[in-house]
Amino acid sequence: MTRQLAWLRWAIALALGSGAVQLLADGGHGPIGVALASAELLGCALLVVPRTRRAGALVLAIVLAAACAVHGAVGEWPPASFAVYAAALLVVGAP
Secondary structure: OHHHHHHHHHHHHHHHHHHHHHHHHOOOOOHHHHHHHHHHHHHHHHHHOHHHHHHHHHHHHHHHHHHHHHHHHOOOOOOOHHHHHHHHHHHHOOO
């Protein structure tokens, strides 16, 4: 099971990290977007290192919650994929 969890950690990091890089490449959509994308990249880096995976999962969960709040503040529903990412982070961040 450890190998499968490692693959899941890498898949989450690549999916969320690529979105963060894209957001930064598009200008970040203001200081909040830049801060969230930067924190997301940090969380992705922490997630792929076995010793810091729990911290990475926590950082990414906080970023997802903040992104949900930002979407709500502008009158949008957050993407449904956020729920999938949150569930996967619970799995890979478990002790």
